[in-house]
Amino acid sequence: MAYNQMSGTLPPDIGSTLPNLHFLDMASNRFVGQIPLSVANATLLRQIDLSRNNFSGRIPANLGNLPYLMQLSLGRNRLEARDALDWEFVSSLANCSLLKELRLAMNNLSGALPASIANLSTQLNTITLGRNQISGSFPSGIKNFVNLVTLAMNENLFTGSIPDFLGELADLGSLILYGNKFSGNIPASLGNLTALNELILFDNYLEGSIPVSLGKCQGLNTLDLAGNHLSGSIPMEVFSIESLSNYLDLSSNHLNGTLPMEVGRLRNTPFLSVSNNRLSGELPTSLGDCQVLQYLNLSNNFFQGSVPKSLSNLKGLEKLDLSSNDLSGSFPDFLAGLPFLKLLNLSFNDLDGEVPVDKIFSNSSEFSVVGNHKLCGGISSLHLPSCSTQTSKKNRSLILKVTLPIVVLILLFALFMTCRYARKHKKNSPPAELTSDAPTKLSYLELMKATDDFSSENLIGVGSYGSVYRGVLGDGKTLVAIKVLNLVQRGAFKAFVAECEALRSIRHRNLVKILTTCSSVDLRGNEFRAIVFEFMPNGSLESWLHPDTDKKLYSKRLGLLQRLDIAIDVAAALNYLHDHCETPIIHCDLKPSNVLLDGNMTARVGDFGLARFLSNGTNRYLSSSSVIKGSIGYMAPEYGMGGQVSTHADVYSYGVLLLELFTGRRPTDDMFKDGLTLQNHVEEAFSKGAQVTGIADPSLFSDDKEGEDTSDLMVGMQASERITRCLESVLVVGLRCAKDSPRERITIKDAANRIETIKSLLRTAEMNKSPFNTPCLI
Known part of the structure; x- marks a missing residue:
């Protein structure tokens, strides 16, 4: 009777009326209510699913009356355990001496596991407790289960250390403990588990070094230690595990040292990430031997030297991220020869030379080179200087000898005049020019002409401090967006200055580009302030998620991959603002209406009217006094209690935006009242075992294929399951960002890495092997 649409409750006398029942399998239906106590009267039962x-x-606490019970699968329900009385069923199950599988994941089980778990059958080979709220230390009774193959305790509240005795469970094949609060070292005894194929420990508080002994686990296909506090170098023995056929993720730790040449032994690994660590040295040429790699992320480290040409051997590579390192040397144009490369991030390094214009380098939405100040050429949207022919050293030397004294005199005179002018006009001068390639400032009359006298036909948006108009500059070609400040509104001028200051010296492919400003008077003599932006032809994310049906612009729906790309783009923008600006910037008002989409559907974060600078690069907080703190629904809860403005607040807003992006529900919808929030709605749906199709935006499952971008995923029997798991994974990332407590939120770097990984694995690996979709093994 499994996998149907049956509903209602089970008959209270089901066990009495069917005393000879051997198998009770009603999985994947819509049954509600309690599990009848009479089930225990069917004493011949072998399996309950x-x-x-x-x-x-x-x-039921009487399941111990089933002496032949071998499997008990109750995962993905709303079953509860809050106190010792609720946990009595564990003591009862000690009488089931043939029990082999106990599956309780994704329920509402809380509190500590009872000590009586140690009395369960020694024949147990599977225990799954993931996605509950179970607390306490690691249950010592687990050591009795010498036949254990699968142990999943992920996403609970377990604390303390991971015990050494796990290394004595010789048959253990899957150890899944991610998303808890485990601390201390990773036991070296785990190296004794020669049958281990999955070791997933990410998102805990583990510290110390990676055990060298893990190199003895030659059957591992998945090793994930990301998001901990691990330090020291990466043991070369880890790279000797040639069985790693799913992925290896060591990102977001404190690992140092070099990436050893032995990394080339990962010949069967499609996914490798060591991002967000403190690794240094040159990139090993042996990376080119990892010929099945599809995803390689080495970003946010201290790697030096040139990009090795051996990477051109990675013919199956789809995503390569080398950003935020100290790489130098010639631009790696040979990467254009990788036939399947879809995303390339080389930003914030010290590369030099000419950027090509063909293949992946022909589309700015697929690669980024921002922050490399010695580059030239490339497509026009990069705004790089042209690559001119080099003058001979001899001629250059002669020119310098003749012109240098003259230039110095001119510069000194210009500096003197500039200082005089600046002192004279300092008080009345508008904010400084915002980009080095910005056009000349525009007058009120020019903006009036560009917008046809600020006509309503050109009005494309109204915000807190003004209105935004579509305009065409005097050349008749340049399309712009003009934000006109309503200076009568309190705080508008302050917002104008804040936005100009925030955008004055920053540049990123996922930030809206400001072209120039206008500080003038209108025809009535009133003060006039405006900011001119690059026009975003596809409007705001808000308009796509909640379209006005009268507007044809948004008649196409956002597909799954488009939404993932938008989520990655927004995270990249915040990561840049928080960690890669000279002075970190907090946006303070992230929401869908402030995310704009260019002609390639690349997301750009805009509206910095509430942005705040951190006082210094090491302080992640800012006093909240006199700070305007964002929009209802997206504003971090600590602001309502006088908390400090911090990067954590932007992460919270990003989490809410992520949930809205994939559920299609605003956090301010009418249904969210009396303490119910968008986060609660998603969490409760998961805890009640709801299908993700009932949580996610219905347009993702529409038969209308217009705008659909997942056609390349619709192949194979597992396609639907992969997409479902992807959606579950993304929503979990959103929940982790939107935690009430700032300290419990993941960083924006972690969020970006996880979304990128989810998208990558959606196309490549089986999603049920990925911890980023939080497998529960129910």
Whole structure:
């Protein structure tokens, strides 16, 4: 009776009326209510599978009356355990001496596991407890289960250390403990587990070094230690595990040293990430031996030297991120020869030379080179200087000897005149020019002409401090967006200055580009302030998620991959603002209406009217006094309690935006009242075992294929399951960003890495092997 659409409750006398029942399998239906106590009267039962329903209440404490029970699967329900009485079923199950599988993941089980778990059958080979709220230390009774193959305790509240005795469970194949609060060292005894194929420990508080002994686990296909506090160098023995056929993720730790040449032994690994660490030295040429790599992320480290040409051997590579390192040397134009490369990030290095214009380098939405100040050429949207022919050293020397004294005199005179002018006009001068390639400032009359006298036909948006108009400059070709400040509104001028200051010296492919400003008077003699931006032809994300049906512009729906790309773009913008600006910037008002989409549907974050600078590069907080703190629904809860403005607040807003992007629901919808929030809505749906199709935006599952971008995923029997798991994974990332407590939120770097990984694995690996989609093994 499994995998149907049956609903209602189970008959209270089901066990009494069917005393000879051997198998009770009603998984993946819509049953509600409590599990009848009479089930224990069917004493011949071997298997009970009631997973993926909506059963609630306690788990019956009389299941120990089933002497032949071998499997108990109750995952993905709403079953509860809050106190010792609720956990009595564990003591009862000690009588089931043949029990081999206990699956309780994704329920509402809380509190500490009872000590009586140690009395369960020693024949147990599977225990899954993931996605509950179970707390306490690692249950010592687990050491009794010498036949254990799968142990999943992920996404609970377990604390303390991971015990050494796990290394004695010789048959253990899957150890999944991610998303808890485990601390201390990774036990070296895990190296004794020669049958281990999955070790997933990410998002804990583990510290110390990576055990060299893990190199003895030659059956591992998945190793994920990301998001901990691990330090020291990466043991070369880890790279000797040639069985790593799923992925290796060591990102977001404190690892140092070099990336050893032995990395080339990962010949069967499609996914490798060591990003967000403190690794240094040159990139090993042996990376070119990892010929099945599809995703390689080495970003946010201290790697030096040139990009090795051996990377051109990675013919299957789809994503390569080398950003935020100290790489130098000639621009790696040979990467254009990688036939499947879809995303290339070389930003914030010290590369020099000419950027090509063909293949991947012909589309600015697929690559980034921002922050490399010695580059030239490339497509026009990069705004790089042209590459001119080099003058001979001899001629250059002669020119310098003749012109240098003259130039110095001219510069000194210009400096003197500039200082005089600046002192004279300092008080009345508008904010400084915002970009080095900005056009001449425009007058009120020019903007009036560009917008046809600020006509309503050209009005494209109204915000807190003004209106935005579509305009065409005097050349008749340049399309711009003109933000006109309503200076009568309190705080508008301050917002104008803040936005100019925030955008004056920053540049990123995912930030809206400001072209120039206008500080003048209108025809009535009133003060006039405006900011001129690059025009975004596809409007705001808000308009795509919640379209006005009268506007044809938004008649196409956003597909799954488009939404993932937008999520990655916004995270990249915040990561740049928080960690890569000379003075970190907090946006303070991230929401869909402030995310704009260019002609290639690349997301650009805009509206910096509330942006704030951190006082210095090491302080991640700013006093909240006199600070305007954002929009209702997207504003971090600590602001309502007088908390400090911090980068954590932007992460919270990003989490809410992420949930809105994939559920299609605003956090301010009418349904969210009386304490119910968008986050609560998603969390409760998961805890009740709801299908993700009931949570996600219905337009993602529409039969109308216009705008759909997942056609390349619709191949194979597992396509639907992969997409479902992808959506679950993204929503979990959103929840982790939008935690009420700032300290519990992941960083924007982590969020970006996870979304990129989800998208990558959606196309390549089986999603049920990825921890970023939080497998529960129900």
